[in-house]
Amino acid sequence: MVSSSASIKDVAAAAGVSVATVSRVLNSHPSVSPDARTRVMAAVESLGYRPNAVARSLRTHQTRTLGLVISDVLNPYFTELARSVEEEARALGYSVIIGNADERPDLQDHHVQNLLDRRIDGLLVSPTDGGSPLMLAAARTGTPMVFVDRWIPGVDVPVVRSDGRAAIRDLVAHLHRLGHRRLAIIAGPAATTTGSERVDAFREALASYELELPDAYIGQGDFQADSGRRVVDGFLDLAEPPEVVFAADNLMALGALDAIRARGLRVPADIALAAFDDIPWFVHTDPPVTAIAQPTKDLGRAAVRALVDRIEGRTPQSVTLPAHLVVRRSCGESPHPRTSTERSTR
Amino acid sequence: MVSSSASIKDVAAAAGVSVATVSRVLNSHPSVSPDARTRVMAAVESLGYRPNAVARSLRTHQTRTLGLVISDVLNPYFTELARSVEEEARALGYSVIIGNADERPDLQDHHVQNLLDRRIDGLLVSPTDGGSPLMLAAARTGTPMVFVDRWIPGVDVPVVRSDGRAAIRDLVAHLHRLGHRRLAIIAGPAATTTGSERVDAFREALASYELELPDAYIGQGDFQADSGRRVVDGFLDLAEPPEVVFAADNLMALGALDAIRARGLRVPADIALAAFDDIPWFVHTDPPVTAIAQPTKDLGRAAVRALVDRIEGRTPQSVTLPAHLVVRRSCGESPHPRTSTERSTR
DNA sequence: CATGTGCATGGAATCGATTACATGAGGGAT
DNA sequence: ATCCCTCATGTAATCGATTCCATGCACATG
Numbered sequence: 001m002v003s004s005s006a007s008i009k010d011v012a013a014a015a016g017v018s019v020a021t022v023s024r025v026l027n028s029h030p031s032v033s034p035d036a037r038t039r040v041m042a043a044v045e046s047l048g049y050r051p052n053a054v055a056r057s058l059r060t061h062q063t064r065t066l067g068l069v070i071s072d073v074l075n076p077y078f079t080e081l082a083r084s085v086e087e088e089a090r091a092l093g094y095s096v097i098i099g100n101a102d103e104r105p106d107l108q109d110h111h112v113q114n115l116l117d118r119r120i121d122g123l124l125v126s127p128t129d130g131g132s133p134l135m136l137a138a139a140r141t142g143t144p145m146v147f148v149d150r151w152i153p154g155v156d157v158p159v160v161r162s163d164g165r166a167a168i169r170d171l172v173a174h175l176h177r178l179g180h181r182r183l184a185i186i187a188g189p190a191a192t193t194t195g196s197e198r199v200d201a202f203r204e205a206l207a208s209y210e211l212e213l214p215d216a217y218i219g220q221g222d223f224q225a226d227s228g229r230r231v232v233d234g235f236l237d238l239a240e241p242p243e244v245v246f247a248a249d250n251l252m253a254l255g256a257l258d259a260i261r262a263r264g265l266r267v268p269a270d271i272a273l274a275a276f277d278d279i280p281w282f283v284h285t286d287p288p289v290t291a292i293a294q295p296t297k298d299l300g301r302a303a304v305r306a307l308v309d310r311i312e313g314r315t316p317q318s319v320t321l322p323a324h325l326v327v328r329r330s331c332g333e334s335p336h337p338r339t340s341t342e343r344s345t346r
Numbered sequence: 347m348v349s350s351s352a353s354i355k356d357v358a359a360a361a362g363v364s365v366a367t368v369s370r371v372l373n374s375h376p377s378v379s380p381d382a383r384t385r386v387m388a389a390v391e392s393l394g395y396r397p398n399a400v401a402r403s404l405r406t407h408q409t410r411t412l413g414l415v416i417s418d419v420l421n422p423y424f425t426e427l428a429r430s431v432e433e434e435a436r437a438l439g440y441s442v443i444i445g446n447a448d449e450r451p452d453l454q455d456h457h458v459q460n461l462l463d464r465r466i467d468g469l470l471v472s473p474t475d476g477g478s479p480l481m482l483a484a485a486r487t488g489t490p491m492v493f494v495d496r497w498i499p500g501v502d503v504p505v506v507r508s509d510g511r512a513a514i515r516d517l518v519a520h521l522h523r524l525g526h527r528r529l530a531i532i533a534g535p536a537a538t539t540t541g542s543e544r545v546d547a548f549r550e551a552l553a554s555y556e557l558e559l560p561d562a563y564i565g566q567g568d569f570q571a572d573s574g575r576r577v578v579d580g581f582l583d584l585a586e587p588p589e590v591v592f593a594a595d596n597l598m599a600l601g602a603l604d605a606i607r608a609r610g611l612r613v614p615a616d617i618a619l620a621a622f623d624d625i626p627w628f629v630h631t632d633p634p635v636t637a638i639a640q641p642t643k644d645l646g647r648a649a650v651r652a653l654v655d656r657i658e659g660r661t662p663q664s665v666t667l668p669a670h671l672v673v674r675r676s677c678g679e680s681p682h683p684r685t686s687t688e689r690s691t692r
Numbered sequence: 693c694a695t696g697t698g699c700a701t702g703g704a705a706t707c708g709a710t711t712a713c714a715t716g717a718g719g720g721a722t
Numbered sequence: 723a724t725c726c727c728t729c730a731t732g733t734a735a736t737c738g739a740t741t742c743c744a745t746g747c748a749c750a751t752g
Contacts, residue, residue, distance in 0.1 A: 405711085
């Protein structure tokens with residue numbers, strides 16, 4: 001029993017049938033006699049046989065596997081995304097191989113290449129940059145592909161993402177109401193869509209209050225904590241530092257918090273802080289951080305469905321879901337303290 | 347150029363040689379003429395040929411892939427572990443497929459089975475329970491295996507983990523010095539080694555101060571935030587609630603924080619809190635949380651090295667690394683405020 | 693009774709690589 | 723000039739499945 005690794009031949013021999021019949025039983029083909037079926041099942045059981053997925057994939061040209069290349073596993077937003085992707089994929093009979101790019105285009109290429117070499121059935125990517133030659137080639141060749149969260153303009157691939165424009169307008173309205181006029185942003189890499197879009201939306205929202213977004217108030221970050229630290233240090237060294245810092249992701253907000261704290265300053269008394277991407281920890285930081293929450297689970301689900309649609313020959317839909325503002329205390333006392341939006345996680 | 351998918355035959359035809367020669371060039375076999383080599387390389391280039399990893403694996407009986415089954419992707423500890431595992435594996439020429447068990451034995455089995463079916467070269471597991479039949483069978487059959495963080499007693503598989511005993515003693519000493527006498531713990535599942543060991547170490551440490559750990563002060567959690575909430579609610583309903591709650595992981599600490607906050611109580615004035623597993627956010631919570639930090643990166647690295655040693659025929663070593671206490675403010679004013687251990691994240 | 697239909701089954705090709713073995717060319721030693 | 727060794731190369735087997743096609747049997751139909 002349960003030998004190290006039996007093949008379909010061993011099962012066939014044990015059951016006294018041909019490999020073809022074993023294969024038919026395993027794939028529930030109708031034309032198999034009850035007798036043969038039970039003998040095969042018994043042999044499978046007693047040998048502890050499991051079909052070799054490698055051989056099966058070679059023959060059938062499908063791996064029933066999706067690749068997911070995310071920008072940063074250490075970012076809770078992406079791990080939640082990865083989790084919902086795996087969940088939905090499993091429900092549809094696929095497994096997922098995750099590649100972590102650590103916001104590095106070279107690593108991203110490494111994983112894309114690796115996944116392509118493994119002949120995954122489809123690829124889900126949240127691109128770290130504007131599109132390497134490899135990525136562009138991959139989009140053009142046969143492999144079904146869907147962008148999630150971020151995308152590459154001009155590439156004909158469905159996109160599943162959330163739109164933060166309205167939420168950013170709400171945020172700016174909230175900040176303006178609290179009396180803030182000098183607002184700064186820690187931007188993500190300009191090569192990413194989320195990096196540039198959030199800045200644009202922020203600038204537009206400011207414009208509707210007759211406010212400017214001077215270059216000195218646009219810090220160039222890379223979605224990692226360190227860059228948040230560095231940018232905020234720069235802001236605080238200005239002759240006229242901003243009253244509010246809006247971090248374009250949660251890790252840069254963490255870095256910003258570090259830098260502010262290192263100078264002995266207080267949030268929001270000395271400087272206010274808001275972040276894109278809400279995470280459970282923001283409820284318990286000092287102070288709780290006002291943030292823009294994405295419908296992360298829904299994004300993951302929708303992305304998988306779009307990709308599987310492409311794989312199985314249906315026409316995939318691009319999807320855009322709205323993000324929303326969650327007001328907490330990091331921008332100053334809210335007009336309605338203890339609203340339902342301050343509620344605990346989950 | 348860059349067709350949808352060329353095979354080794356196409357390359358052979360384009361280069362005017364046999365598939366054997368192409369294969370030799372690709373695997374840098376010495377016996378290939380410079381002329382043939384350049385012609386093959388040119389054909390590879392112009393066809394955009396990439397070897398099919400599935401076919402290669404079938405023939406060579408190795409996938410150069412490691413499986414990693416972790417207990418919970420949403421737990422920052424495990425994602426850091428996963429990252430370091432992937433990093434080290436990549437350095438050694440392997441890729442990693444991650445399976446997330448969400449602390450559910452059935453999901454864990456699903457992933458183990460899936461990875462085994464894909465004929466991964468080795469398996470890294472941090473078991474969610476005491477060992478399902480499948481897991482025990484997997485450990486006995488040929489697949490090289492290493493346990494990381496948690497393990498299954500009585501199974502002959504190398505273990506790479508950290509020992510929190512000394513750090514827990516330090517924590518109890520710290521708490522005792524601050525005047526706390528009624529200490530409670532939110533335990534992990536008794537079926538996991540980390541679940542039971544942390545309780546044992548805590549009880550032992552208390553004993554050396556002549557303190558008891560009554561059953562009422564042992565809350566049964568499952569390493570997830572919700573259970574932390576539930577357990578702390580129970581503690582606070584006791585006639586004599588504890589003065590300190592020690593959460594056996596960071597997610598249960600988050601839940602504990604939620605529950606304490608929901609009652610309008612304050613940390614550490616009303617109740618002190620400490621956690622196993624340190625994470626960057628603990629620096630910025632209100633108050634900063636005293637925690638026990640594991641050398642997570644080193645654990646990941648060591649685990650991969652042990653596993654690859656087994657795979658490549660060397661003898662793997664079990665490894666145990668010490669954890670250490672990081673004092674912050676969640677247990678009361680420390681005798682040395684603003685020590686170096688309070689420093690900001692990385 | 694001859695023939696047609698359908699079902700259960702086995703043989704063998706196939707997927708895309710790697711590799712053992714055979715072959716032939718070229719060069720050095722005798 | 724003969725023999726032998728080495729090197730470059732090609733042919734074919736192989737890995738473990740799936741699946742097309744042929745075969746044979748049972749049964750229904752004319």
